[in-house]
Amino acid sequence: MEGRPLEEKELIERAAQGDVEAFTGLLRAHQGVALRIAYLVVRDRTEAEDVTQEAFLKAFRAMPTFRVGSAFRPWLLAIVRNEGLNRVRGRNRRERLRLRMVSEVVSGDAAPSPETAVLAADARKRLLEAVERLAPRFRDVVVHRYLAGLSEEETATLLGIPRGTVKSRAARGLTRLQGLLEEAER
Amino acid sequence: MNQANLERRLVDLAGHLDWPERDVVSRLQLIPVPRRRRVLSIAWASLLVVLVVILAIPAGRQAVADLFGLGGVVFGRTESVSPTPGDWLEFGNPISRQEAAGLLAAEFAMPTHLRPPDSIHHDPALGAVVLVWAADRSLPALLDTDIGILLTVFPTPVEPVLRKDLPIGTEVEWVAVREEAGLWVEGAPHRLVYPSLDGDVEVEAARLAGNVLIWIRGDLTYRLESALDLASSLSIAESVGD
Numbered sequence: 001m002e003g004r005p006l007e008e009k010e011l012i013e014r015a016a017q018g019d020v021e022a023f024t025g026l027l028r029a030h031q032g033v034a035l036r037i038a039y040l041v042v043r044d045r046t047e048a049e050d051v052t053q054e055a056f057l058k059a060f061r062a063m064p065t066f067r068v069g070s071a072f073r074p075w076l077l078a079i080v081r082n083e084g085l086n087r088v089r090g091r092n093r094r095e096r097l098r099l100r101m102v103s104e105v106v107s108g109d110a111a112p113s114p115e116t117a118v119l120a121a122d123a124r125k126r127l128l129e130a131v132e133r134l135a136p137r138f139r140d141v142v143v144h145r146y147l148a149g150l151s152e153e154e155t156a157t158l159l160g161i162p163r164g165t166v167k168s169r170a171a172r173g174l175t176r177l178q179g180l181l182e183e184a185e186r
Numbered sequence: 187m188n189q190a191n192l193e194r195r196l197v198d199l200a201g202h203l204d205w206p207e208r209d210v211v212s213r214l215q216l217i218p219v220p221r222r223r224r225v226l227s228i229a230w231a232s233l234l235v236v237l238v239v240i241l242a243i244p245a246g247r248q249a250v251a252d253l254f255g256l257g258g259v260v261f262g263r264t265e266s267v268s269p270t271p272g273d274w275l276e277f278g279n280p281i282s283r284q285e286a287a288g289l290l291a292a293e294f295a296m297p298t299h300l301r302p303p304d305s306i307h308h309d310p311a312l313g314a315v316v317l318v319w320a321a322d323r324s325l326p327a328l329l330d331t332d333i334g335i336l337l338t339v340f341p342t343p344v345e346p347v348l349r350k351d352l353p354i355g356t357e358v359e360w361v362a363v364r365e366e367a368g369l370w371v372e373g374a375p376h377r378l379v380y381p382s383l384d385g386d387v388e389v390e391a392a393r394l395a396g397n398v399l400i401w402i403r404g405d406l407t408y409r410l411e412s413a414l415d416l417a418s419s420l421s422i423a424e425s426v427g428d
Contacts, residue, residue: 031209035206036206038206046206061405078284078287081288082285082289101202101204128199131196146193147200160282177192178189
């Protein structure tokens with residue numbers, strides 16, 4: 001694992017000098033999480049792809065001013081999130097879109113059983129509904145930490161809040177999520 | 187269910203969401219930035235040379251400012267402007283420094299000749315970031331407010347997005363900020379006019395401005411408003427990105 005940060009550091013240095021291939025390599029390494037961050041904001045697959053593409057172009061234009069030595073991924077993701085927020089602000093009168101799960105077809109030979117698979121899918125659906133019902137300040141932290149898979153530090157940078165606040169909001173968000181799930185089961 | 191179990195369920199849920207998966211990197215067409223920046227710089231230098239020649243003719247000075255504008259700011263004339271200090275308070279939503287960097291594609295830098303700003307805001311009408319410094323012993327107050335400096339930063343648009351109505355008694359002077367063209371506006375308070383959020387309605391009474399220095403750095407337009415003189419304003423402007 002020690003080779004990877006060195007490799008990224010070299011890519012960043014070359015990208016900051018205007019090396020397109022190096023910058024493209026950096027984007028490929030972080031494209032997956034960037035698409036997730038965009039989707040969490042705009043909640044539409046196609047628009048999330050457009051947002052990510054536009055944000056990548058902005059990041060490329062800004063790359064010569066990137067401070068080599070600082071963390072690249074949070075910087076890139078902040079550009080993606082803000083591009084997404086700009087789109088959402090532009091459509092604020094529309095109904096708010098919701099996160100969606102992939103359609104799952106349960107086959108007859110599903111393991112351990114088709115019934116179990118259906119129950120698991122139903123449990124996920126209820127969990128997602130509960131996540132959507134969280135207050136925005138808790139939901140933002142929960143979805144970035146657990147659905148996008150960001151670290152506490154990255155979540156703090158992206159949301160512009162202290163790391164301690166991420167920690168406390170994640171804990172309180174999970175407690176509230178638990179309460180919402182219990183409420184839904186009554 | 188304990189929190190660790192709930193965390194595991196959320197991670198499992200993440201694996202079943204309908205995430206976008208298209209490879210957007212392969213659709214990008216990237217042109218190396220440094221070459222473009224050099225061209226821009228040369229273009230501004232050429233413009234400045236032309237302007238220096240034209241500005242040597244006193245009668246042509248205001249006409250040039252009206253004609254060209256700078257960095258998305260265009261100038262017009264008005265008879266007078268009445269101060270409405272309360273308008274100063276409308277800067278937009280408070281944001282963090284990281285959010286500001288993201289909104290401006292991280293190109294913008296803080297002036298090192300000033301302490302960190304007391305607040306940062308996002309003005310969605312302009313797509314601008316507004317940095318505010320409170321007045322203190324070293325920063326005189328702007329007009330009737332307790333604000334020392336307002337620094338507005340926004341991506342330089344192709345078409346002008348700001349219009350300044352300049353009453354009689356306000357002077358406009360072309361200056362150089364780190365070899366880039368800049369404009370210095372000093373004198374009577376003037377009015378800033380910009381489009382509303384829905385784009386069609388152009389005039390929206392906004393803020394009153396004190397002395398203003400406008401300059402371009404990279405792809406961004408900077409607009410520094412204060413009660414400071416030209417030398418102090420230039421010193422702050424040239425410290426951006428030091």
